[in-house]
Structure formats: structure tokens, C-alpha cells
Amino acid sequence: xxxxxxxxxxxxxxxxxxxxxxxxxxxxxxxxxxxxxxxxxxxxxxxxxxxxxxxxxxxxxxxxxxxxxxxxxxxxxxxxxxxxxxxxxxxxxxxxxxxxxxxxxxxxxxxxxxxxxxxxxxxxxxxxxxxxxxxxxxxxxxxxxxxxxxxxxxxxxxxxxxxxxxxxxxxxxxxxxxxxxxxxxxxxxxxxxxxxxxxxxxxxxxxxxxxxxxxxxxxxxxxxxxxxxxxxxxxxxxxxxxxxxxxxxxxxxxxxxxxxxxxxxxxxxxxxxxxxxxxxxxxxxxxxxxxxxxxxxxxxxxxxxxxxxxxxxxxxxxxxxxxxxxx
Amino acid sequence: xxxxxxxxxxxxxxxxxxxxxxxxxxxxxxxxxxxxxxxxxxxxxxxxxxxxxxxxxxxxxxxxxxxxxxxxxxxxxxxxxxxxxxxxxxxxxxxxxxxxxxxxxxxxxxxxxxxxxxxxxxxxxxxxxxxxxxxxxxxxxxxxxxxxxxxxxxxxxxxxxxxxxxxxxxxxxxxxxxxxxxxxxxxxxxxxxxxxxxxxxxxxxxxxxxxxxxxxxxxxxxxxxxxxxxxxxxxxxxxxxxxxxxxxxxxxxxxxxxxxxxxxxxxxxxxxxxxxxxxxxxxxxxxxxxxxxxxxxxxxxxxxxxxxxxxxxxxxxxxxxxxxxxx
Ligand SMILES: CC(C)[C@H](C(=O)O)[C@@H](O)C(=O)O
Ligand SMILES: CC(C)[C@H](C(=O)O)[C@@H](O)C(=O)O
Numbered sequence: 025x026x027x028x029x030x031x032x033x034x035x036x037x038x039x040x041x042x043x044x045x046x047x048x049x050x051x052x053x054x055x056x057x058x059x060x061x062x063x064x065x066x067x068x069x070x071x072x073x074x075x076x077x078x079x080x081x082x083x084x085x086x087x088x089x090x091x092x093x094x095x096x097x098x099x100x101x102x103x104x105x106x107x108x109x110x111x112x113x114x115x116x117x118x119x120x121x122x123x124x125x126x127x128x129x130x131x132x133x134x135x136x137x138x139x140x141x142x143x144x145x146x147x148x149x150x151x152x153x154x155x156x157x158x159x160x161x162x163x164x165x166x167x168x169x170x171x172x173x174x175x176x177x178x179x180x181x182x183x184x185x186x187x188x189x190x191x192x193x194x195x196x197x198x199x200x201x202x203x204x205x206x207x208x209x210x211x212x213x214x215x216x217x218x219x220x221x222x223x224x225x226x227x228x229x230x231x232x233x234x235x236x237x238x239x240x241x242x243x244x245x246x247x248x249x250x251x252x253x254x255x256x257x258x259x260x261x262x263x264x265x266x267x268x269x270x271x272x273x274x275x276x277x278x279x280x281x282x283x284x285x286x287x288x289x290x291x292x293x294x295x296x297x298x299x300x301x302x303x304x305x306x307x308x309x310x311x312x313x314x315x316x317x318x319x320x321x322x323x324x325x326x327x328x329x330x331x332x333x334x335x336x337x338x339x340x341x342x343x344x345x346x347x348x349x350x351x
Numbered sequence: 352x353x354x355x356x357x358x359x360x361x362x363x364x365x366x367x368x369x370x371x372x373x374x375x376x377x378x379x380x381x382x383x384x385x386x387x388x389x390x391x392x393x394x395x396x397x398x399x400x401x402x403x404x405x406x407x408x409x410x411x412x413x414x415x416x417x418x419x420x421x422x423x424x425x426x427x428x429x430x431x432x433x434x435x436x437x438x439x440x441x442x443x444x445x446x447x448x449x450x451x452x453x454x455x456x457x458x459x460x461x462x463x464x465x466x467x468x469x470x471x472x473x474x475x476x477x478x479x480x481x482x483x484x485x486x487x488x489x490x491x492x493x494x495x496x497x498x499x500x501x502x503x504x505x506x507x508x509x510x511x512x513x514x515x516x517x518x519x520x521x522x523x524x525x526x527x528x529x530x531x532x533x534x535x536x537x538x539x540x541x542x543x544x545x546x547x548x549x550x551x552x553x554x555x556x557x558x559x560x561x562x563x564x565x566x567x568x569x570x571x572x573x574x575x576x577x578x579x580x581x582x583x584x585x586x587x588x589x590x591x592x593x594x595x596x597x598x599x600x601x602x603x604x605x606x607x608x609x610x611x612x613x614x615x616x617x618x619x620x621x622x623x624x625x626x627x628x629x630x631x632x633x634x635x636x637x638x639x640x641x642x643x644x645x646x647x648x649x650x651x652x653x654x655x656x657x658x659x660x661x662x663x664x665x666x667x668x669x670x671x672x673x674x675x676x677x678x
Contacts, residue, residue: 099520127454127557143470143487148524154491158525160470164481191571193426197475198485223578230454230557230582244518248575251550255557 026055027307030086032079034101035064036281037291038092044293044343045090045300051347052312054304059086063101064094064281074100083108088303089274092296093281102276103146106139109274111267112169114139114246115177115302116278118253118263123325124333128256130234134183135253136174137246138202139267141166144243162198162242167205173268174206174240175215183237186210186217189225189245202242226252254278261332262324264298266306273306275299285331289338292330294320297346319349353382354634357413359406361428362391363608364618365419371620371670372417372627378674379639381631386413390428391421391608401427410435415630416601419623420608429603430473433466436601438594439496441466441573442504442629443605445580445590450652451660455583457561461510462580463501464573465529466594468493471570489525489569494532500595501533501567502542510564513537513544516552516572529569553579581605588659589651591625593633600633602626612658616665619657621647624673646676 029049033042049056061079068074074097083089083105094101106114114137120126147159171188178186188206192199203219210217220228222245229236229249233256241249254260263278277295285291297320304313323345329335330342337345356376360369376383388406395401401424410416410432421428433441441464447453474486498515505513515533519526530546537544547555549572556563556576560583568576581587590605604622612618624647631640650672656662657669664672 103521143518143522148522150524154528156489156524156528158487158489158522160485160487162483162485191470191574194430194471194571195475195485197477197483201481201483223574226553226575226579227582227587230579231586244521244571245575247518247550248553248572252553252557252579255554259558260554 026057027087028085029056029058029303030082030089031058031060032063032083032089032091034092034281035066035095036093036283036286038064038094038281040286040289040291040339041277041293041296042090042092044339045296047343048297048316048346048350049300051350052304052316054307054309054312065097068097075104080104080108083274084272087272088306089272090296090300090303091274091276093277093279095281095283098280103144105274106267109267109269109272111139111269111274112166113137113173113268115266115268116246116250116253116263118250118257120257121262121321121324124258124262126257128233131253131256133233133236133253134177134181134238135246135250136170136177136238136240137250138166138170138241138243140243142243160195160198162201164201164205167202168209171206171209171240174238175210175213175217178215178238185235185237186215187225187236187239188217188219189222189239189241189249190219191222191245193221199242206240222249225249229253229256250278260295261292262294262298264295264302266299266302268306273303275303289340290331291339292332293339293342294324315350316346319346322349353384354414355412356383356385356630357409357416358385358387359390359410359416359418361419361608362393362422363420363610363613365391365421365608367613367616367618367666368604368620368623369417369419371666372623374670375624375643375673375677376627378677379631379643381634381636381639390432392424395424402431407431407435410601411599414599415633416599417623417627417630418601418603420604420606422608422610425607430471432601433594436594436596436599438466438596438601439493440464440500440595442593442595443573443577443580443590445577445584447584448589448648448651451585451589453584455560458580458583460560460563460580461504461508461565462573462577463497463504463565463567464577465493465497465568465570467570469570487522487525489528491528491532494529495536498533498536498567501565502537502540502544505542505565512562512564513542514552514563514566515544515546516549516566516568516576517546518549518572520548526569533567549576552576556580556583577605587622588619589621589625591622591629593626593629595633600630602630616667617658618666619659620666620669621651624670642677643673646673649676
């Protein structure tokens with residue numbers, strides 16, 4: 025069965041790292057077809073819209089999407105695209121890699137983040153002069169979906185620790201519903217897990233990251249805690265992510281457009297190639313997914329390294345080194 | 352001029368560390384009178400209410416309050432008490448101390464957290480079966496108040512870096528208002544500052560905490576980021592805090608009731624004594640405040656140390672060591 029991949033490089037280094045990852049996918053023995061679309065700052069200045077309708081449609085029609093990064097328009101691109109794929113969960117593996125400097129080299133975390141609601145609802149208004157409100161939305165349906173995914177992921181990938189992050193002592197009704205729904209899913213599955221206030225968890229992750237595995241969280245908690253995790257393993261540069269929906273999914277590096285180095289050909293393609301590995305796993309190509317991930321890990325360990333890792337290699341030479349280990 | 356201090360030890364180790372801090376205050380040449388009140392889990396089981404009206408009134412009537420900690424009822428006690436003192440700002444100095452193990456020994460941060468609104472509004476409802484909402488409130492008035500306090504604090508205490516945390520790319524109207532109000536206060540004061548997305552800031556604080564100073568944040572961002580900061584300096588055990596209002600203020604250690612060691616007489620009173628130092632500063636006793644802080648720092652550096660710092664000393668011997676350095 026052939027799968028269609030929508031390719032949306034976006035802005036800045038997205039235009040360098042996404043093609044590198046596509047080149048890696050093309051060397052594999054999997055049947056993929058690629059459709060290219062545009063989004064981001066440049067698209068906005070050219071066409072008046074950061075996310076043109078045809079890009080939206082291409083993403084909706086494809087089986088999977090590989091997205092790069094968008095600049096100033098990041099939220100205008102990625103939030104609607106997450107809706108287009110109806111993505112109830114954002115998966116962010118945060119791992120320290122041998123060969124890469126990390127504050128906490130034993131870190132191996134996977135954030136499983138609710139991806140559609142919470143304070144990301146977009147419902148805001150000015151209720152009086154100088155007084156504005158935002159409606160934070162939590163549903164049982166989304167909470168259960170992210171919980172099922174999280175427990176299943178932990179099980180499938182051999183993580184023993186599952187932690188549920190929340191702030192139900194303050195957001196009693198909304199995070200109360202989230203927590204309750206997640207706990208019911210956990211109980212139904214006979215899963216073992218802990219619950220932890222998101223503030224306390226932020227402290228614990230800094231002090232003892234090695235004691236955690238899969239972390240199931242509401243949207244904003246996942247946003248902040250996964251970036252905290254990135255800090256533990258040397259920054260956003262190496263983090264892949266998956267936005268999983270019912271019928272399709274979108275994969276993207278967690279990093280941004282890196283305007284300081286965009287166009288110079290030295291962006292690190294590792295996070296995007298690792299995102300491509302997640303894409304392969306989602307499509308059921310587990311073996312190819314593992315091979316790609318291991319090839320990237322080998323290149324991270326032995327080089328060549330781009331400047332962000334202290335080397336002088338180009339994007340293309342890292343791509344070629346990954347491909348050399350695959351063929 | 353004499354000042355009245357409401358003393359609310361609360362539950363658990365609050366009942367040990369608050370008396371120790373009061374003993375320290377009593378040795379100083381400042382005119383303070385003390386009024387004791389109850390709140391917390393035990394109060395709830397005895398009187399049906401975690402925060403009895405007379406405690407509320409004692410806190411409202413006093414010039415300042417020294418609070419310990421509450422157990423399960425923490426949110427039922429501390430959130431209303433913050434309202435009672437009409438506390439628009441929560442100040443949390445997060446410092447690494449010589450003699451205390453820290454992930455990041457150069458950390459010297461002060462979180463200046465909006466303390467009344469955001470997702471702490473308490474306005475929640477069930478709008479349909481399995482669908483709940485919370486109204487996040489942001490006002491120009493509170494945003495300006497926390498900004499003025501933060502810039503003034505940085506100035507007065509010699510912090511060069513001021514960072515404004517926000518998530519205005521997603522919460523465009525509400526955090527947009529917060530950010531805009533803070534920036535206008537900064538511009539009026541000719542202050543220099545940076546703004547940073549709270550997720551990116553979480554990463555940066557893990558990687559480069561020494562590059563930050565005062566951090567002005569919305570309520571939940573301050574809650575999470577200050578706990579992250581606690582992780583950098585060895586945990587919540589040593590962090591004092593001040594809830595500042597227009598007419599009075601409440602001081603509390605950031606730690607909780609520590610049920611595992613409560614009653615054994617070995618709780619570390621440092622965070623509460625440091626909170627008492629903030630209380631002295633608030634009342635204008637700057638010199639006594641500095642002396643108390645330095646006495647605690649000296650004891651942290653040279654001992655005696657309670658078990659949380661690897662020692663075997665009791666709460667009382669730490670108290671006595673602090674007092675010995677003051678007299
Ligand atoms: C760009 C922004 C809207 C986005 C988010 O907040 O989800 C980003 O921080 C992320 O984590 O992917
Ligand atoms: C106990 C809880 C309501 C409180 C908060 O969220 O503000 C605590 O975490 C704090 O930071 O003082």
C-alpha cells in the first residue's frame with residue numbers, strides 16, 4: 025500500500041531540514057509519494073495568508089504530513105494544521121543522546137500532550153475596558169483519547185513509569201475532569217501510574233528526570249514541561265514530534281526556523297529525520313522507523329556534527345551520513 | 352511604630368517552623384506583636400472549615416501575616432488568604448546557597464508572579480455533559496501592578512535582567528493584554544527588559560539560569576516556573592515567599608506540610624525564617640531583614656544542618672544557631 029506524504033517545509037531552516045529528511049525517506053524500501061505545499065511567513069507576504077487553503081487541503085488529503093517550521097506566523101500555521109489532522113495528541117520523545125552535551129544525560133521522557141483544547145481554545149473576549157477573558161475548555165472525550173494513547177504508548181514502548189500532570193487543586197472542575205477521565209482509563213487498563221501537580225512535576229523533572237517515563241498532560245502543561253525537558257537534553261534542536269489524529273497525522277521537529285543560520289546550509293536535520301522516523305512508525309513501517317532512528321543516533325554519537333553540536337558539518341553531509349548507514 | 356503580625360502555622364511542619372521563625376523575630380530590636388490563628392486540615396476536621404472567619408479577620412486586621420503550610424486543604428486556605436490581603440503580587444526569590452547541593456549553583460532568580468487572576472479565577476462550569484470550562488481572567492490593572500512591582504524590585508535590589516514571561520502567541524487577547532500592560536510600564540520607567548514565551552523560558556531556565564534575574568509572570572506561569580527554579584537550587588525546602596497587597600502582606604515558605612517528617616522536630620526552618628526576613632523588609636526594617644537573611648545563609652553554609660540537607664540537627668538547634676549569629 026502506498027501512502028501520500030504532504031511536505032510543508034515552511035520558513036527558515038525548515039526549507040533545509042525537511043528536504044534532507046525527505047531524501048532519507050526516499051532511500052528506504054517503503055512506498056511513499058510526496059506532495060509539496062507552502063505555509064509560513066513568506067507565504068503570508070506573497071499570498072496574504074500564512075496557511076493557504078490548498079495547503080490545508082493537501083494536509084487533510086494526505087495520509088501523513090511532514091512539516092518544518094514557521095517564523096512569526098508559527099501559531100497561525102501549526103494550530104490550524106493540528107485541527108486539520110484532528111490531532112488529539114502531540115507526542116514528544118525527549119531523550120538525551122550519547123555524543124550530545126546534556127544537563128541530565130539519563131533523560132528518556134515522552135510527553136503525551138492533549139493537543140486541541142485547554143487554553144488553546146482560541147475563545148477570548150474583552151468583557152470590559154482593560155478586562156479580558158479566555159475560555160479554557162476541557163472535554164471528557166479528548167481527555168480519554170490522550171489517556172488511552174499515553175497508556176498504550178507506554179505499554180508498547182516499554183515505559184514503566186506513567187505520570188499524569190494536572191493542576192486540579194486550582195482548576196478543580198476542568199483539570200478535575202481531565203484527571204478523572206485519565207484515571208478511569210488507567211483503571212480500566214489496570215495500568216499503574218502516578219498523578220502529580222504540574223508545578224511539583226516541573227521541580228521533580230529538573231531534579232530527578234531519570235525517575236520519569238511517559239507523562240500525560242493537558243495542552244499548556246505539555247507545552248511548557250516538554251520544553252523544560254528539552255532543556256535537560258541540550259535544547260530543542262534534536263526533538264521530534266508527532267501530532268496524531270484519528271485518520272491522519274502530522275510530524276514536525278520541535279525547533280523553530282532558526283533565522284540566524286537559515287540559508288547557510290548548516291542546520292541540523294536530526295530532529296526532522298527523527299520526526300520522519302515517527303512518521304514511518306505511524307504508517308506501520310516499524311522496522312524502517314527503527315533503522316532510521318538508529319542511523320540518526322549513530323551519527324549523533326560519531327559525527328559528522330553540525331555547528332549546534334560543536335562541529336562544522338553541513339546539513340547535507342549529516343543527511344548523507346544518515347543515508348550511508350541505511351544503505 | 353509597632354506592627355501586628357498574624358501567625359498562622361497551619362498543619363504539619365508549619366507548626367514547627369513557624370514558631371522557630373517567630374522566636375527569631377522576637378530576638379530582634381523591632382516592635383512587633385503577635386496574634387495566633389488556626390487554618391488547615393486539622394482546623395477543618397475540628398470546625399468544619401479550613402479557614403475560619405476569625406483567621407480571615409486576623410489576617411485582614413494585621414499588618415503582616417506569617418503563614419506556615421496547609422495539607423490537603425492548601426488551596427482552600429492559601430487562595431482565600433491571598434485574596435484577604437488583596438495580594439496582587441507573589442515574590443519568590445530562588446537562590447542557590449553555598450553549602451547546599453544544587454543542580455545550578457549560580458542561580459539567583461526572583462519570580463514576581465501575578466497573584467490574583469489568570470486561571471486562578473475560580474470561575475468554572477459544566478457547559479454540557481463531559482464538557483467543562485474555566486474563565487481565565489486578565490486585567491490591565493493587575494498586570495500593571497505586578498509590572499510596577501517587578502521593575503521596582505529589580506531596580507531596588509540591583510538585578511539587571513528583567514524578563515517578562517507570557518504565552519501571547521496562543522492566548523492572544525489575554526496574555527496580549529498582560530504583555531502590553533507590562534511593556535508600557537517598562538517603557539514609562541525606561542526599564543530594560545526582555546519578553547519570552549513561557550515554554551521557551553522553561554527551557555532556557557534549565558540550560559542557562561545564570562542569565563536571568565527578575566522574572567515577571569502571569570499567575571500559573573509563575574507557579575510552574577518558580578517550582579522549576581526550586582528544582583535548580585535543591586528543592587522547595589529553602590524558598591521563602593511574599594504575597595504583597597496594597598495594605599498588608601502575607602509571608603510563607605514555598606514548601607508544604609511534609610507529613611513524612613512532621614512532629615519529629617527535624618524540619619528545616621530556613622525557608623520560614625527567610626520569609627520572616629522578607630516580612631521585615633516589607634515593614635521597612637531593612638537592616639534587620641538583611642541581618643536575618645545573612646544569619647540564615649551563614650547557618651546554611653556552616654551548619655548545623657537538618658536531615659533534608661544531609662545533617663542530623665533539629666529545628667530548634669538551627670533556630671538557635673541563627674539566633675546566636677544575631678545576638
Ligand atoms: C508555536 C506554538 C503555537 C506551539 C504551541 O504552543 O503549541 C509551540 O510552542 C509548540 O510547542 O509546538
Ligand atoms: C497550593 C496551591 C494552590 C499554590 C498555587 O498554585 O499557587 C501553590 O502551588 C503555590 O505555588 O503557592
